Amino acid sequence: MNDHLAGSTAGAGLVRRMVSEHGDSPYGDELKALAAEIAQDRQSLFRVVADLGIPVKRYKLYGAWLGEKIGRVKPNGRLLRRSGLSLLVELEALRMAAQGKALLWQALLAAAPQEARLDAERLEQLLHRARQQGKALEALHERAAAGLLAHPASSRPATRQQ
Numbered sequence: 169m170n171d172h173l174a175g176s177t178a179g180a181g182l183v184r185r186m187v188s189e190h191g192d193s194p195y196g197d198e199l200k201a202l203a204a205e206i207a208q209d210r211q212s213l214f215r216v217v218a219d220l221g222i223p224v225k226r227y228k229l230y231g232a233w234l235g236e237k238i239g240r241v242k243p244n245g246r247l248l249r250r251s252g253l254s255l256l257v258e259l260e261a262l263r264m265a266a267q268g269k270a271l272l273w274q275a276l277l278a279a280a281p282q283e284a285r286l287d288a289e290r291l292e293q294l295l296h297r298a299r300q301q302g303k304a305l306e307a308l309h310e311r312a313a314a315g316l317l318a319h320p321a322s323s324r325p326a327t328r329q330q
């Protein structure tokens with residue numbers, strides 16, 4: 169559970185930064201909605217952890233937070249600018265996170281009949297939302313890929329022609 173809390177910390181940080189970078193883009197409204205949902209899901213996970221009496225390992229949360237920050241520094245051939253394809257990579261990371269989150273809710277839902285501290289109805293809602301987020305991220309990824317890869321020269325460093 170603490171690993172999922174750490175992942176939710178990194179994912180929430182990533183999507184917040186994506187909103188700050190792309191909030192005014194054609195992807196902005198969808199990213200803002202996802203950021204709000206991801207923050208709510210993180211709080212829901214904290215409540216589940218508390219309900220189950222699992223101690224939160226703060227070092228994992230801090231490590232995930234720091235890892236998300238360090239992950240922003242990528243060797244992309246550009247010192248001060250982001251790669252044009254960074255949006256795709258970030259959307260791919262969020263898609264994987266949504267899949268992992270759905271698997272967590274699914275596992276907890278399977279345990280709910282034997283564990284009275286788990287609210288099966290709430291877990292069903294969270295599972296449904298995680299699956300919807302996955303679909304929304306897939307659609308965003310497809311749109312971004314079509315836009316960015318249609319003009320590959322603008323998404324990679326210029327090379328010298330000989």
